[in-house]
Each structure stands twice: as C-alpha cells, then as structure tokens.
Amino acid sequence: MLQIRKYFEERFAISEEDWNIFSSKLHQIEFPKNHVILKAGDTEHYLSFIEKGLIRFYIPQEEKELTFTFIFENNFYSAYDSFLTQQPSVYQVETLAPTILWPIHYNDLQEVYKGTQIGNFIGRMASEELFLKKSKREFSLLVDSAEKRYAELLAEKPELIQHIPLKYLASYIGVTPQALSRIRARIAKKSNWRKTH
Template sequence: MEQIKAYFESNFQMSEADWSIFSSKLNRVECSKKEILLEVGKTEKYLSFIENGIVRLYVPKEDGELTFAFVFQGGFVSAYDSFLTQSPSTYVVETVTDTVLWRLTYQDLQTVYKETDIGNFIGRKASEELFLKKSQRELSLLQDSAEERYLKLFTERPEIIQQIPLKYIASYIGITPQALSRIRSRIS
C-alpha cells in the first residue's frame, strides 16, 4: 500500500483523514500470469492501481485477438467505459505477468467522492491517464504506418518492447506476428 500512497502524495496534497478513508476502501489482490480479470459480457466492478505487474486489454476475435492497451506498474487499469456506465464490457482484461493490484469498487469510489476532499481529484487523475493513453494510441493507428508505430514504441513506450511478448506487440500495432518479424528484420 506504500506504493499507492507515494503515488498519491506525489500527485496530490492528501490529508491523513482523506488517506484513511481512501485506503480503507482498497483491497489488495494477487493475480497469476494470464489471469482473466474481466471477461466480455461482464461488468467492470473495479478501478485498480497496479503495484506490480502488467495488464493487457484486448478484443477477442475469431481469428485471434486485438490488443489495444497495456498497463504497467504504477498505472490505473480498468475496463473504464464499463466501470463508468456499469454496463457489460466488450473486451477482456488479462494479466500478462504475475500482478498485484489495489482495487476500489465502483460503490466505494462513489463513497470516496462524497466523503473526502481529494476524491474528485483522484477520479479525474485516473480518467485523464486512461484517456490520454487511449487517444495517443488511436491517433497513432490513424496517422502512422505499422513500422512507424513499432519504432515509436522504442522511444515512447520502451517498457512494451522490453517486457511484452512479440505476438502481443504485433496485435497492439495492428499487424500479424509475421509482418512484425519482417519489420524487425528490415530495421535491424
């Protein structure tokens, strides 16, 4: 819990009273590698902070999977549209590695909003972080070639190159593993 407290202290001026309320709502969950946190058709009940590990969000397809996000240690993860609307998710949330999460339920977040001075700032920070990652990815898919998207990962998201299996990277940049192999051969 110290990692999440340090994160909040570096981003907000949080009183001990607010921290006490907020931290009392958090639940620590240890997850195995490749554990499904949320299935298609289920409603997201949690906004989670990753203490350790990597989580992937993807759309299952008949011919494979379409990965659209990775979230690493120190980030928030959620099927956020499902969380906000409390409606079924259209994608899967799965761990890539053994992962430790600090989870806050939808109802508990509403309580934090009502009972603390800092609650709305926490919600806004999580929303902004998730939105920025989503919009950057969408723009890259619209503006960049597959090779440019792959090369950008080296500078913008080196943790993906270093820690994610190539089949997931290929899916993330919108190509087949074979096409990624050709790109890697060309640029090496």
C-alpha cells in the first residue's frame, strides 16, 4: 500500500484524511502466473493498482489470441470500458507473472469521489493514465514499424519483457513469432555494434 501512496504523492498532495478514506477501501490480493483475472463476458468491478507483477489484455479467438495491452507494476489497470459502463467485457485479462494487486470496487470508488476532496482527482488521474496508454498504442499501430513498437516496449520495462512469451509479444506488435525473432536479432546486433564502436 505504501507504493500506492508514493505514486499519488509524486503526482499531487493528498491529505491524511483523504488517504485514510481511500486506503480503507483497498485490499491486497495475490494471483499466480497465468491466472485469468477477468473473463470475456464478465463485468469489470475493480480499478486496481499493480504492486508487483505483469498483466496482459487479450481477445480470445479460436485460431489465435490477440494481445493488445501489457500493464506493468506501479501502474493502475482496469478493463476500463467495462468498469465505466458496468457492462460485460469483450476481452480477457490475465497475469503473466505472480502478481500482487490492490483493487478498489466500483461502488467504493464512487464513495471516495463523493466523500473526499481529492477523490475526483484520483479517478481522473487513473482514467487519464489509462486513456493515454490506449492512445499511444493506437497511434503506434498506425505509424510505427513493428521493430519500433518492440524497441519501445523493451525500453519501458526490459526486466519484465523476459516474462512475456514470444507469441504474446509478437501478437502485441502485430507480427508472427518468426518475424519477431528476426527483429530481436537485428536489435541485439545493433546494440552489440554500439558497444564495440
């Protein structure tokens, strides 16, 4: 829970009273690797802070799954369209590593909005962060090469990329696993060249 408070304090001032109200609505929950947190067809009831771990959003399909988002630790995550509308999600959410979450229920968050001075700011900040990630992803798919998308993901959290299976990474950047292997080889070759020159 200290990580959440630090996350907030780096972005805005939060009073002890408001923090106590907000934190009283949180609880810790742990999931093992490869655990489906939210199934397609279920409704998202939580906005969660990832203390530790790695989460994947994907669309389940018969032939192959379509991975479209990874969320790393020290970030909020939610199937936010389902959370906002309280309607069933069309995609699934699963852990790719042992994961510790601090979720707040939709109803409890509404109480925080009403009962604290900072509540609406917390909600706005979480929603803006999720929106910006989504917008950046959509823009990247339109204008960036697959190699650039992979390089940016690698730069963001290199220590966690090793936990993501190649097929999920390939799906995320929009190429086959074989094409991703070639991209990784090119990036490694460039990196080695820079180290020796």
